Amino acid sequence: MRVIWDWSSVVSDITLILNAVEQGDLKVAEELLPLVYEELRKLAAYRMAQEQPGQTLQPTALVHEAWLRLTGDANVQFEGRRHFFAAAAEAMRRILIDRARQKRSLKRGAGAERVRLDDLQLAAAADDETVLQVDEALTKLTKEDPDSAQFIKLRFFAGMTNAEAAQALGISERTARRHWSFARVWLFREIRKQSSE
């Protein structure tokens, strides 16, 4: 199996940005997001073309693959890595939310026509309402406790395990567990509150 993929141009862009992040220039994080977003879309589209119809993929595999391809994992230091994964989770989140919103509006309008965002069929296995609810609650959690909210993004939208998310954020697994148990309960309460309103 051979793959058609020309990464050379994006690779240098992203490594440059990540290295700048490393040196503390935080503005570049904004530049990072669209690039990572675009690459994930492309990669997902490509993977979609590769696989048997009906198969599903874990986004975490996608994100890690993107990371490996982009950086070779060698030239970018820790800070860059953290920013990359944060950006990837944010990108995933936007794709999922766009899709869920679009589907919701379609349901209210024309009906069951299949939604296509370019070729991308990124979907939460959870139903769209849950995705939107979690996202809304997450926005609130960000104000209460930004660290655990960031952590949940990696888990929920980028499909990472606790251990993977901990590694991506450079925190200990203990801290990860603390984030997890707090955020989970907090979100649960928030969503319950929303739904009863």
Add this chain to the structure above:
Amino acid sequence: MADTPLSLRAIFDVASEIASGAGRQAYLDQACRDDASLRANVEELLRVEESAGGFLADRKHEATIQIAPVTEGEGDRIGRYKLLEKVGEGGCGVVFVAEQTEPVRRRVALKVIKLGMDTKQVVARFEAERQALAMMDHPNIAKVLDAGATEKGRPYFVMELVRGIKITDYCDQNNLTTKERLDLFIQVCQAIQHAHQKGIIHRDIKPSNILVTLHDGVPVPKVIDFGIAKATEGRLTDATVYTQLHQFVGTPAYMSPEQAEMSGLDIDTRSDIYSLGVLLYELLAGSTPFDAQELAESGLDAMRKTIREKEPVRPSTRLATLKGDELTTTAKRRATEIAKLLHQLKGDLDWIVMKCLEKDRTRRYETANGLAIDLRRHLHNEPVMARPPSVAYRFQKAFHRNKLAFTAGLAVAAALLLGIVASSWQAMRAKRAEALALQSRSDAEKLSNFMLDDFYTQLEPSGQFDTVAALARRAVAYYDSLPASLRSLDTERNRALAQARLALVTAQQGDAKAALPIAQETVATLERMRPQGDQSEETAFAMGLALKAQYLCYRIQGDAPSLAGSLQKGTDILRPFAISAGGSRRIKLEYASLLNYLSYLQPPEQGLITCEQALQILAGLGALDLSDLSAASVWAGTADTEARLALKIGRLDDAERLEKQVQPLAEGVLARRPSDFMARQDLSMAPDVLAMIEARRFHDTDALRLATQSRQAIQDYLRFNPLDAHASRVLANQVYHIAALLFRQGHASEALQNAHAATQVDGASGHGVPVPAPRLWAEMADWEAQRGNRGAADQALQEARHFIDANAIRKQVTEIAHEISVMRFDDAERRVRMAFGEDAAVYTRATNALPRLVQLRGSEHDPEVAALLLLWQQQALDEAARAALNLSRYTEAEAAAGALLSLPSQPGDVSERSYWDRPEDMDWGLVLLAEAVLKQGRRAEALKTLEPALAHYHDAQAKGAGFLAFRQHFARALYVQALAEDSDGGGTARSREALAQAVALLQGLTDEARQLHDSKELLSWIAAAQKKLNPATEEKK
């Protein structure tokens, strides 16, 4: 902590770890104080936690990506081709039979590549190679005719239509013999040779690209897809790994190491030779060298590593390790019997295949033709070019290129053998082949012993613990499976050895919880054996290992009181064997390594002697001239221990001399054995001792440089061996030392930054070992308080408390270790309060803490714990004395200072705090006492008390001491002196001089350090005293 309310999050974190009930309520009472809404909020969350169930925890909730269908289908037209029938679908594309109408009417195979993008590049690359492809004309090559892009934008290729099946399937379905298989394979080689001569590399040789068709009943292999790999060239990706499609999964198994490298640039014809080798392997032995499924599931990096580094087993070996029925089937498919098939492969064919599979392509066949010729030689019983490498060559190769895989491979082989022997034991007996069974049993046991014992010295330094653990586990299971009739003292000993080794490696991996019960069981077993008259060396050796494992577990768990006993017992048992002239190397080595551990638990003077004993034994084994690398490694570790002991009792020159021998020796070991993690560890920790020595000499700049160097070295080491829990803690310590050094030099904010960094270095081992976080946070609380940041100080205290509670809740520390942590916390809290003027509270709390400290220290036998208890006692008395002075309660101050002076002096650096910060404890006690005495009007006594302290301080100053605590203490001594001198009448000149000196000392601090609470306070007192004393006419105090 009265000022900063805790956040919802902080309270929840702690409360959720406490079981609901009174304990939790008590915590909430304290944490939420009067904030009812906060409390309601937390309680609601805690209630919700109980009902949240699997919310989000279920992976079903997480995002996935759904795959949409591919769209071209039968009946569609692509360019001038009409799709007739879909004949295959694989990972990289769908294959159709298509009809071409012009220029000629014919049927072709059309392959649509399943890629969504970059079609133009694929077609362009194909066009570039088109001419070369057109020049290929060979009966065993299917021509690639055309390429283009479909309307949907996917690239496609048109090829000569071959109606055939995969070569491996063809061979198996028709039960082709080995010779028939070789005949077919030789034709494939010729086809590849032809292409290579035209300058075309296939790059993707695998069974599904070699189809066999029948021409007049004669099988003809056809190589398809030439040129496609190059046109669709890209890098190996996870796509090939994660998919579940078999066609896909197959690919990495055929990939050459240089392809797996993913450089993408450096592929030549020898890459095809490698893939041919894999194909031949599969044709002969029924499977690929590396299991395709396993490879695919191992993840991209692991897969690449395997292909690049792992040495495959020979085809015949691979065959022999198949399970019974698989083996029978494989033989049947080759129309032969197991024994015959094995015989056919052993020798020539093994070596021919292995020559193709060389990682270093210069060692492979130069050409496909060369491979074909060698196969023909074999078929004609002529000597082949591929030669079995000599044992020495194999060894050298394995150790130079891939030591780990090699040793691991041997260990796996031993484990396998044990399994085979155990399972075939009954069968063999039934066949009355008892002699044979006994022989193989004894072989298996010998091999396993060799691996667990002699060869272990090769495995251990490279950190191959998993392999050893697996083997040891297997061996224990094997001995357990033996029927009672076959058990003997020997098998029991062997079992104990295997079990002891298992305990030891598990402990060395940092998993004390798992290791301890195994170690204890082993010790118990061995103890049962010894009184029965088993005084053999084997049993003693196994006992030594088990006790060492037990010690390591205790050390990991911080169970200080239990430490020395097991080590002492171990050394006692090994000693007679180790010191006898005929004692074996392994027992001497083990004995020396036990002595090394033991020495650090002894009083320093005794420990030094123990170390010397160990060093002597190791030197006798050839440690110093590096003729025994393991001994050299232990020598370096022991010398490091001895240096630390010498440092404890202030023998700085001895410590330095020893430590400077550690470095060259460890470097020597590493040069010869780069994977020796123990030598690497010693090397990385050597600068740490040198840093402490320099700090003790007041060479702070050198100390800081060395400590930074040490941090770097330990970080490097941890990259090499990230599982080393001990090293993680040393690293955290080192970062802390750097922070402490910075603080001591007056760089408070930088110190805090470093301390924050150190809190990140926790739990790297993943085994949940307690981390030094409570100490760090406690120290940071003190520093923040000194800087006047009450909020930050309280927050640090909160963090410290959290870790202490968490450790206790998880039962990761012993009770005594927990109590010591709490005492440390109490101390930090008192110091914070003191910095904010809460002297009355500090005095009460400090004096209340004393009885328990005295009680504990009285019953404590472990020197390190006792030293810590002594330190907290000193601290409490120091705080009580200072608080009492501030409160003008001078008799109490005198009592506290007197008690401080009555304590034994600390032997140097036993606790890092007294070492880095307070080298002059006794003198400081004198200063406090003098002040208390003076304030009660006993001036002469005060001066007399002060005298020795001042002498020491002057002396230290002459030697270059100038760090923060020193300047503060010395300045306060001078301040007390000034007050005392002055009260004598007529002494104002000396008083003024003393005050001026004190001011100069404090002015010598950095700006930041002058702003610290203790400095500021002292400066204000001095200023007040100067004001009072300066006007010559004033009444004297």
